Amino acid sequence: MTATRDAPPAAPAVRRTPSRRTRIPLPLLLPAALGLLFLVLPLGGLLVRTPWSTLPQRLTEPGALTALRLSLQTATLATGLCLLLGVPLAWLLARVEFPGRRIVRALVTVPLVLPPVVGGVALLLVFGRRGLLGGWLDATFGITLPFTTAGVVLAEAFVAMPFLVIAVEGALRAADPRYEEAAATLGAGRWTTFTRVTLPLVAPGLAAGAVLCWARALGEFGATITFAGNYPGRTQTMPLAVYLALETDLEAAIVLSVVLLAVSVTILAALRDRWISAP
Amino acid sequence: MRRARVRATVATALAVAVAASGCGGGDSPGGGGSGTSGTVTVFAAASLTESFTRIGDDFEAANPGTTVVFNFGGSSGLATQINEGAPADVFAAAAPRNMATVTDAGNADGTPSVFARNQLVIAVARGNPRGIRGLADLTRPGTAVAVCAEQVPCGAAARTALDAASVDLTPVTLEQDVKGALAKVRLGEVDAALVYRTDAAAADDDVSAVEFPESARAVNDYPIVALADAPNPAGARAFVAYVRSDAGRAVLTGAGFQTP
Helix, strand or coil, rough: HHHHCCHHHHHHHHHHCCCCCCCCHHHHHHHHHHHHHHHHHHHHHHHHHHHHHHHHHCCCHHHHHHHHHHHHHHHHHHHHHHHHHHHHHHHHHHCCCCCHHHHHHHHHHHHHHHHHHHHHHHHHHHHHHCCHHHHHHHHHHHHCCCCHHHHHHHHHHHHHHHHHHHHHHHHHHHCCCHHHHHHHHHHHHHHHHHHHHHHHCCCCHHHHHHHHHHHHHCCCHHHHHCCCCCCCCCCHHHHHHHHHHHHHHHHHHHHHHHHHHCCCHHHHHHHHHHHCCCC | CCCCHCCCCCCCHHHHHHHHHHCCCCCCCCCCCCCCCCCEEEEEEEEHHHHHHHHHHHHHHCCCCCCEEEECCHHHHHHHHHHHHCCCEECCCCCCHHHHHHHHHHEEEEEEEEEEEEEEECCCCCCCCCCCCCCCHHCCCCCCCCEEECCCCHHHHHHHHHHHHCCCCCCCCEEHHHHHHHHHHHHHCEEEEEEEEHHHHHCCCCCCEEEHHHHHCCCCCEEEEEEECCCCCHHHHHHHHHCCCCHHHHHHHHHHCECC
């Protein structure tokens, strides 16, 4: 980048820590500062353009509140679903030796790198009306998932679950297995050991994973709009509302974005000290 | 395919005339003869995807050294992007209202002109297995319908048509653009969608189009304009002129548009 030619004005600031002398090398500090700026600047731009004076009345518009409520509900339900299915999966990956474990682990992380829209299409091909399972669900139980709130939860869980599984698996691997062995020698069954020893042991990792999972579900867009469509009150979550507002009313889109940002930051900040801080 | 027989003719002379009449300068010093060169960035309504892709190919053939890059999407979103400073040369919207967003902000170079008109049809699965004959049939129980959100032109047109027919329809989804609505029909997730005639025609392997009388009450005018901040002003004007030329019109009518 030619921009590094403009570096000299910033240089004096680099040398102004005489006492500590940590000597951060410039080739690291500059890109680090740029990286920080790159991540923070767009959020700042959002706040600069926010119409603060009309913010309260815009927030109380029924459309915004409906979308926010739906987002919070679906993200929480999706996190619940991920906990229910993801924790046992993480335990399996961390504690049980079985053939093909590495392949299973790779498969679990696929939704992490898959474009969410592709995830949405894949969900349609399985759970859609003509899908592999969807047709059977419809014919047998009369359940159709696309265009329903349940469909939103499913789409969010699909995209968010890898975050939980990876976090919990990491915590399980880091936990000392001797506690579990000790419990077993004292006569505890496998289920008792899991619920009374293992789970409390990995609680911080579990919570961190759940928060990440929830935040990812809250921001889910691509899979949701592809699989669950967009209908206010039923499947229109905040990110979808932002995207649609962008079509007509930039200010409304900014307001909704700021709300989403505030919710995410609040949750992350509130939980940081308790659970997410590195041990 | 009907469209296949439409073969564009070279319109170099036209491009030269337009470039000559246009403002000189700009940051792309066009190379001699054709008057256009470099990249022309066109923001166009999603419903123009097939016809403009084709027109773009023809335009490139007619102007060697010129590349046309498209950004297809919902007209209103594109208008927002342009007003927020996206580097576009040409804007083609599916409704005057979205064009007005850009012209009101002073971002158009000249006055937009209507180059095509489009009407809604009901897109259904090929062969129309549910026997849908008109808008009223869409309200039958168990019929899942996708409609565009009212914020985008195809949704506004759908609203007008449904009101004209006094049909109270609750769709299962309000799609962000017409291609999204059409995709739901192609995937079999909905039984019907209100889309443009041209979109149904472009997907005639998968869907059938059901015409309905009320669509005449909701005809969409498509305006096009070169943009004030176009990085390639000569290319922008040449492309607009090409779209309105006989060659461009032939592609558009071949795709099912009416041309003025």
